[in-house]
Amino acid sequence: MQNGADTSAATECKRWTRRKEARPAELLEAALDVFVAKGFASTRLDDIAAKAGVSKGTLYLYYRSKEALLKAVVQQNIVPIVANAQQLADQYSGPSADLFRLLILGWWQQFGNTKLSGIPKLLVGEANNFPELAQYYHDQVIQPAHQLMGSVIARGIAAGEFAPCEIPTTVHVLFAPMVMLSLWHHSFGPCCPDNLDPIAYLNRYLTLTLTALSHPNQKLIPDSAGVESGQC
Amino acid sequence: MQNGADTSAATECKRWTRRKEARPAELLEAALDVFVAKGFASTRLDDIAAKAGVSKGTLYLYYRSKEALLKAVVQQNIVPIVANAQQLADQYSGPSADLFRLLILGWWQQFGNTKLSGIPKLLVGEANNFPELAQYYHDQVIQPAHQLMGSVIARGIAAGEFAPCEIPTTVHVLFAPMVMLSLWHHSFGPCCPDNLDPIAYLNRYLTLTLTALSHPNQKLIPDSAGVESGQC
């Protein structure tokens, strides 16, 4: 339970009053846990209610439907994080590589190493079923996060730290390993003995990424190599 | 019922024979389509049957259950792919960077640019519900694929093309963007206007990756920076 507070005897006695205010957060936390563990469709509202220590009906006092619960989980937990990171970047003066590293490590501490890291799995799985939610997540999280990483890279290029490159695509590529770390943790990770060490993974990621960014692009694919798009 | 045609006895006979043998593959293809589009839980067997042009009961002549169908979809489609790639690598002689590039482009043509690319999304979403299946996929696909990429990198290091590095973690990091490309295509991609161009993505990925691999690692994170693992 993230929040270690909440339990001094003094506060405890105002149980009823506190409950009412705390309930939504409690429910959301339980919902997050179960959604992440089972996926959206396989989650039973009973499970969430049980985990939150309330009856099934209580859920409906706070959230209109199962889908609304999922939406709330996403909205409540995700949006603030990107804003923090943006602020950090705005105030930072120093080498862009350091800023990049700082942001990645911050991501790890505030998101990746948190139960919140289960959310991307949820959304990837349900994006087709709830396009509106996917859109929301894209607009509120992915797009700003990409924006942020892009601005850091641009900053580095401007300062001559990084080699010039096409930024949006670069960001897409460089974001992938972070997201995959989340997904792995909540999908194959638990199944596999060769458990991935996230710290080693992050260090390696940073090394590779910053090495790549700081060297001029090699001409690696001759123009004639012709990678062409197909169907699908 | 799927076609009103009461065709001639002759063709009827041949078609039936062909049908019988082709059935399992037809069913799996239909299942793949629907599973990928809706996710496991939201897929109705009715939909798969309808798409395959058979009755719902027929599915059970070939597959014991919905879960078995999912397993079959995965097994049928995935296993062959890695073997091909391994063979290609074994026979290749030439620069490791070129081999790397070849494998990535092969992956794109045989998997990423195919409806098979929907499978990772499926498995990520259901790994917790079907650990056995996740294990299977890990053992049969992920592990061999990582093995392969690892051997290519080792080959490059041995030849002095790539800088020495810790291989397993590097592979994890470098595989991530490929998988994410699949996932993106089947989750957020359809929702978002700034549609990602896969070819540009792959080119940028190769450039960044091979640049990083071919340069000695910078000391980017001072030992004192202390990234420490937490809970979760």
Added chain:
Amino acid sequence: MQNGADTSAATECKRWTRRKEARPAELLEAALDVFVAKGFASTRLDDIAAKAGVSKGTLYLYYRSKEALLKAVVQQNIVPIVANAQQLADQYSGPSADLFRLLILGWWQQFGNTKLSGIPKLLVGEANNFPELAQYYHDQVIQPAHQLMGSVIARGIAAGEFAPCEIPTTVHVLFAPMVMLSLWHHSFGPCCPDNLDPIAYLNRYLTLTLTALSHPNQKLIPDSAGVESGQC
């Protein structure tokens, strides 16, 4: 909660006192409205509470259950009406046809043209579910009302104004159009463009009824015509 006004202590006090006494009546009025509009089962106590401007819990301070509320609605509203009519009839001296007409018009003004007219629909719909309530309504309302109309007809026959007839059955027949007017108003009426004009209906009803009552019965159905009862 229903109004933001924190009025002065003085009025506040008076209002509260008044409120307390008025509450049951207010609740019943709200209940009547909603029951009539939606039917018993489709009525939510929330709706009644909201309409009455109280919390749902308050309803239970005054009425044991939803069913009790329905009973109270019926009891509170219906009983007084027949008594008034009976009194009117007792005091009346004059042609029986005029008395008949007076009673019908009184019925219209005090009941038919009132939200009370929604009650018969309620009872018809729920009679099977609440036999005790149906019994109560029959004993307290239908039976006395029939009694009254019967006495008026008997009075007319005794005075030679009406032709002799079997009274109880006649009353049943002659009451039907009145009840139907209520029911129509609260069922098909609102759906249909050819809106029934109640006044024209009542006038026509009176004309037909009094014409029929004041003429000797024709022999309309030969004894041999044989209408025989069946099952059901």
Added chain:
Amino acid sequence: MQNGADTSAATECKRWTRRKEARPAELLEAALDVFVAKGFASTRLDDIAAKAGVSKGTLYLYYRSKEALLKAVVQQNIVPIVANAQQLADQYSGPSADLFRLLILGWWQQFGNTKLSGIPKLLVGEANNFPELAQYYHDQVIQPAHQLMGSVIARGIAAGEFAPCEIPTTVHVLFAPMVMLSLWHHSFGPCCPDNLDPIAYLNRYLTLTLTALSHPNQKLIPDSAGVESGQC
């Protein structure tokens, strides 16, 4: 079970084939029974299924929803009846009073004395909740039936048998006792000891009605009497 046929040994053996065709009718009959007994909202689909001897799921093979079931009950049972009556009237030559009587008695035998007589109660109770259904019933049943009765009265007036009158309103008034007989049967009737004899009721109704129709209207309500419309 209305239809005494259906059960010879020969037909019985084709059980499966026959079932499929017979099912909808069986379900509708069960639905009619339960709906009439309990009202729409208080009817559980389980009850209908049990009464029909099928599982709950089977209902959904034939009817999309509870509401659709109600609609089907109404459509299947009601519409044909009016058509029959219209045909009878079209072919009849003879005194209009006799035709009137014939139609009323036909109504009794084909509808009033049948479980179908429970339908009006249903519709009156649910008209507000399903306006579309009410509209349908009005258009398909009430309106044609009124039309028919109106044409009979017009025929009588034209032939000099009946006194001239305003027909639509008259029809409304004269239809009421028939409908009420149905409603009574399925609401208060079962609760009350003074059980109404339908045959006596019908005879009395016919006598009163035909007496009224065949005499010139008395001036019963002086113009000054002023029945005026009010609120509601």
Added chain:
DNA sequence: AATGAATGAGTGTTCATTCAT
């Protein structure tokens, strides 16, 4: 081999009722 009618367990959602405040 193929069908599709039938099943019934399972789940999201509603709502009358209760009770701590």
Added chain:
DNA sequence: TATGAATGAACACTCATTCAT
């Protein structure tokens, strides 16, 4: 007295699975 948060039983509806044909 009044509240409204909480409950939990109840029910419509779904869908994987079965099986007589």
